[in-house]
Amino acid sequence: MTRVLARLSGVVRRFGSVEALAGADLEVLEGEVHAVLGENGAGKTTLLGILGGILRPNEGTVEIDGTPVTLSSPGDAWARGVGLVHQHFMLVPALSVLENLALGRRSTPGRLSRTHAHVRSDASRLMERTGLDVPLDVRVESLSVGQKQRVEILRALLRDPRILVLDEPTAALAPAEVASLFALLRDLAAEGRAVVLVAHKIDEVLAVADRVTVLRRGRTTLTELRASVDATSLVRAIVGGEAADRVSVWSPGQATAPRRARGQEVAALVDARARDASGRVGVDGVSLAVGRGEILGIAGVDGNGQRELALLLAGRLTPDTGSARIPDGVGFIPQDRTLEGLIGEFDLTENVALALHADARFGGRSLLRWRDIRTEADRVRVRFGIVAPGIDTRGGALSGGNQQRLVVGRELLVATDLLVAENPTRGLDVSATAFVHGELRQVTDAVTGPGVVLISSDLDEVLALSDRVLVLSRGRVHEIAEGVRTREGVGALMLGGADAVA
Amino acid sequence: MRWPERVMGGPLAVATGAVLLTAMLGAVLLWAGGYDPLAAARAAALGAFGTRDALLSITLVRSVPLILTGLAIAVAFRAGVWNVGAEGQLYAGAVAAVWVGLEGGSLPALLLVPAVLGAAGVAGALWALAPALMKLRLGVGEVITTLLMNFVAIYLAAYMVHGPLQEPRGVFPQTGPIAEGARLPVLVPGTRLHVGVVLALVAAAGLSWLFRRTRIGFQMRAVGASSDAARIAGRIDTRKVVLIAFLGSGALAGLAGGVQVAGVTYALYEGLSPGWGYTAIAVALLAALNPIGVLATAVLFGALEAGAAAMQRDAGVPAVWAVAAQSLVILAVLALDRVRHRAGSEASGV
Incomplete structure (x- = not known):
């Protein structure tokens, strides 16, 4: 019988009045690759955050090795062998790759240079084994998105976790890199570890996972063995019964x-x-x-x-x-919508104004015609199905998918x-x-x-x-x-x- | 675009909370120091608001430079420019104002007053230009450069009153009085309240309008909120906006120095400003960088200064207690604002 390494049951997590998780369950078995699927805003990142000790649940229990635990910090989670790789980079831009990797290490007594030497040899060995190649002595700020992601994964692996939790690890990787990452995840699972990953691409999930859990609106709607699901049934579980017919897969x-x-x-x-x-x-x-x-x-x-x-x-x-x-x-959809595409503290109207404010139709040389801009903003909201109470909603309060709808809709106005x-x-x-x-x-x-x-x-x-x-x-x-x-x-x-x- | 609600829901609550928290802490401190908190509070309140003269001649007169420097900080910080050099820009403005006020005696007041204030604004802007160019050309952080420029301006003013601009008899380290025609008229007869207060109100209203209605105001807010998004999504020339923010901020701070000279002191001397350029940072932050809010917080700090003097005079409490109270207000604002932000990010951090 396979051991259960971690079990989250009936987890509820609220942010203000928003219920990100409304009773989600997740069971992680020894030696499995477990994929978590769901739409943006379904609660995947929140669920992983709870397993990784970043967030505490409002209700529900977290068990590790059969014992109920309270994970009040990432350190707590690490102490129990749970390592989390974030979706958004948690790296210090001004430090080198090596220094960033060393940050994740429990400090060994002795000189810093010795720690660095240890990390360098460990990291080199790991890079060779995994094919995750990054230059160690380059500052993180000069790396590409894909390279930063490799550093994040390396940093987690260096700590030798029993449960490795990855939030969208493949987003920035090339196909060959994805393949080698998946091979690595399979190896880790074969060693008896558990790998939990959030992924969006269904073919990737089908290629790597042993089991699949689907979240929908904060609840677990499906947990199945890989063998008993296919792309169609997964899409149906992710987007819900009636919507599935409208999404052309x-x-x-x-x-x-x-x-x-x-x-x-x-x-x-x-x-x-x-x-x-x-x-x-x-x-x-x-x-x-x-x-x-x-x-x-x-x-x-x-x-x-x-x-x-x-x-x-x-x-x-x-x-x-x-x-x-x-x-x-010309319209431009930049890859980093949260940093470059919109301004979190601006509301929808102001975010739409970013693209329109230089246009003579929405202002003279110096004044802005807010009424016209508001009209456009509301048209964008309605036409592109942005789920938000109104055009006064802050950009930062939208889910990732809705933020992108806003950016795409706005840029189509000017493109x-x-x-x-x-x-x-x-x-x-x-x-x-x-x-x-x-x-x-x-x-x-x-x-x-x-x-x-x-x-x-x-x-x-x-x-x-x-x-x-x-x-x-x-x-x-x-x-x-x-x-x-x-x-x-x-x-x-x-x-x-x-x-x-x- | 719903500023009133935003201010009511957040910054105003923070400001009120900060004042209440400070009042409680201040009372405990005074009590621990062996003073009667109630007597001290009474003296301070009377000294700041108790009489027509206290309100108009002391509190409001002291608020004027705080409003203008507070607006200077608001302009800069809104655009993400960390100008902590309002003090130096104020002195640069005061030096220019005095110089024009001394030399321009032959001009009619209708021309001389605008010339004095204009010179003050230009001097303040020029004082901010050096850090602006260092930031834009060389990438030098403006926190350090604007701060250091303060000392240069303060000692420049000191040199002026000991040297080139010293009063004709050469006895006191101050300038002679500026021409009658260079002085701001008194607004309320029988008090010291001058028309500079109207100028400050107009400046606040103008800035509020600038941020809400104008393209450059929007660009400044965008650059301040996210320089990357402003540049990439907004196609905004962020360097130009940063330069404008520097110059506008410096001009307002310089104007504060000019208004103080033309409206209150009629001369320049060392220690003209008791640190308004620094208090302005607290004034602006407490107002959440909202120009209309700056009016309220500047009057609050003006009243604290006025109350402190009265507390010392009438309740025997050393004025340093008021300085401590000011610091407490700032600390309370920082703490409460943090609490509010944390609550806010929890609500949206799915």
């Missing part, structure tokens, strides 16, 4: 979008070069053109110039050399010529992802519509949506011919160029 890796007619050219880069924030070359001589009514997909592993290319195309950055022809009506989307579905649940994909397709339906540039590290997304595909690797683009537009073909090209960068 996007089947990754299979269908690639048909090429559509390409309209008049709206934006172009000619031999553009741009440096990143730390002065390293990000985009290294890129020429490309975007036409109306097409989706130009740009695949690639994070950290290969994606950021700078996105900023160039969105008109937020001017090239150091070469030229950029960017239209006026009359061009829309640049940078990892627009990262961290979104099934229905929010379907929403974003639907909007990107719909806006390009007409050959007079805006051109869309989709920059994504999610290869399946790029292949499924794009009319044309480019691969960005080491700051340069490579066009993918129609015939080799397969997952394997593009993936190989992505990684071939990425090796030297990581």
Whole structure:
């Protein structure tokens, strides 16, 4: 009989008047990979936070090894062998990777340099075993999103947890990295540990999990063995019975979008070069053109110039050399919606005003027409189904999916010529992802519509949506011919160029 | 866009709580020190609000520089510019105001008063320009540069009153009186309340309007709330906004120095400001950086100063107790604001 390492029963957790968990259960067995699924706002992160000692439940019990426990800090959880890898990075930007890894260590007596030496050798060994490769002596602030995530995972593994809890670990990883991470998780489980992970992509869950738990509106709606579920039944459990029929399940890796007619050219880069924030070359001589009514997909592993290319195309950055022809009506969906897409303490109206305030229709040279902006904000709220009491709701009070609806809706208002989307579905649940994909397709339906540039590290997304595909690797683009537009073909090209960068 | 409610629900509650908390703590302190808290409170209240003269000539007159410097801090902090140099900018404004007021005696008052105040504002803005350029060009943090510029301004003023601008007889370390035509008229006859208070009210109302209605006001709030989102989502030239915030903040602080010289002292001397530029930080934070709120908190701190003097005079309590009370107010604000924020983030941190 397999041992139960942890059991959460009837867990209720309230934040003010919001009930994030309304009686959730989770059972973690020795030697299993256990996936937790659910929409944004279903309570997954809260549930993991309780298991990881970050949050305390209002009701319900937490048992570890059969004993009821009160986990009042992450330290408590660590002491019982529970290690949590956060969805949002908990790293010190100004410290090196090595120093960040050392922060997670129980301080050994003796000099700091000795601790660092220990951590260095442990980390090197671990990196070799796991394929999670990051430079140890580089400051964390200069790493890409994907690299930061690798550091987070490394830091947790260094502590040798019995239960490893990962909140969306694959969001920023390339397919090959996902595969090696999953292999690693399987190894960890084979050693008798338990792995609990939150994931959004159903195919990933089906590939790695032994058991699946689905949360819906704060309650556990399903806990099943992998063998007894499939994609359809999971989607049904995630979004609820009636909604499932409306969500067209996007089947990754299979269908690639048909090429559509390409309209008049709206934006172009000619031999553009741009440096990143730390002065390293990000985009290294890129020429490309975007036409109306097409989706130009740009695949690639994070950290290969994606950021700078996105900023160039969105008109937020001017090239150091070469030229950029960017239209006026450009919308931009930045990958980090909480930091760059919206302002948490601004309400919906003010967040919509971020994109509209420079537009002559919503203000003269100096005054703003708030009444008109409010009208637009309310239209965005209604049309894009943002779940919020009203346009006075603060952006920070929205769930992740609703925040992205707000950003997408707002940018579509201004994207009359061009829309640049940078990892627009990262961290979104099934229905929010379907929403974003639907909007990107719909806006390009007409050959007079805006051109869309989709920059994504999610290869399946790029292949499924794009009319044309480019691969960005080491700051340069490579066009993918129609015939080799397969997952394997593009993936190989992505990684071939990425090796030297990581 | 619903400021009144936001202020009522949060900052106003914090401010009220802070004052009550401070009153209780202050009473305990006074009692422990062997004074009669009730007598002291009575003396302080009478000294600050008890008579027409106490209210108009003392409390409100002392509030004027606090309002203007408080607004200076609000402008800067709202845009995420940590200008702690209002004290120096105030002195720069005072020096410029005195200089124009001494030299411009031949001009009619209708021109001279605006010239004095204009010079004060420009001088304050220029004093803030140096830290602004150091931040924008070299990336030097403004907390240090604006703070250090305070000492430069204070000693510059001291040099002026010992040297170039010293009164003609060369006896006292102060300037001679500025021309009659450079002085602000008294607003309420028989009191010392000058028209500077109207200027302060107009400035507060203007700033409140600026933040709510204008594009630059919105841009300042966006940059202050999230520089990254302002730049990426708002396509705002954050450097330009930061520069404007620096200059506007410096101009308001400089104006405070000019108004003090033209409305109250008619001369410049060392120690012109009892640290208004620093108290202004508490004034602005207590008002949650809301310009209208600054009016209330500035009067509160003005009353504390006025009450302190009366407490010493009438109840024998040393004035340092009032300084301690001011500090308690600030501490209570910080603590209560933190509590409020924690409650807020709990509510939205799903």
